[in-house]
Amino acid sequence: MNKAVDKSASQAYVLVTSVGEDRPGLVEELAEWFLNHGGNIVESRMAQLGGDFAGLILVAGPPSLLSDLEATRDAFEARTGQCVYLKPTREAPAAVAPAMLRYVLKATSLDHPGIVYSISKTLCRKRANIVSLVTHTGHAPFSGAPIFHVEMVVDVPAEVNIPALRAELGELGLRENIDIELAAGGS
Structure with missing residues (x-):
């Protein structure tokens, strides 16, 4: 067969x-x-x-x-x-759409509800597309407290002001005690 x-x-x-x-x-x-x-x-x-x-x-x-x-x-x-x-x-397109720029977002925080929601909401307001998302929970070395890790590959429209997006993610990080970094690249 x-x-x-x-x-x-x-x-x-x-x-x-x-x-x-x-x-x-x-x-x-x-x-x-x-x-x-x-x-x-x-x-x-x-x-x-x-x-x-x-x-x-x-x-x-x-x-x-x-x-x-x-x-x-x-x-x-x-x-x-x-x-x-x-x-x-259908088969996925071979490359990032020309009007999009690819970024990798990494975030770490003491685990609490709403981390993925808050980050994805911020990205959605900028019309960014989350291409892949991986999360896992580990434990802090000495205290054993649960630590939540997020890694996203994100396509951001080329017209989005990246420094302003980073600032907005930084404000979110301060409000919710999340370390967030956004770097160009990804596949």
Whole structure:
């Protein structure tokens, strides 16, 4: 049943979300399921969150990819214990839009509710697009207090005054005791 991936034909893109109890072998089972239907993993983010596995996967394949995965999803879920959501999508643009500039935002704070909300609200007011977001919680070396870390890759419209944005993020940091830095770059 292994369909070869035909690069010459038009490609279909499917965004797959897979969530369930974590265990060894899940990534292999997902990759095999896609491959059996001519699918190829183009981009993914997979992590253990709590005791569960969570995967966001962009799969490219033949025009029938979505219908083939939908037809076999119930059997895959029953076999693996995963809950799978399938959504047709398109390939992401190869580069940052010309009117956008890419930045990396890093923030650290004693953990408290609303950190991601406050930062994303500030960015949203500037029409910035959060391309990727990673968070994790660690512990301060001596006190053991929970420390929250955020890293975002952000596309900011070229017309945005970056020093003013940095000042606004700095004010937010002072109000909510968050160390925030915004640096050019990112991928």
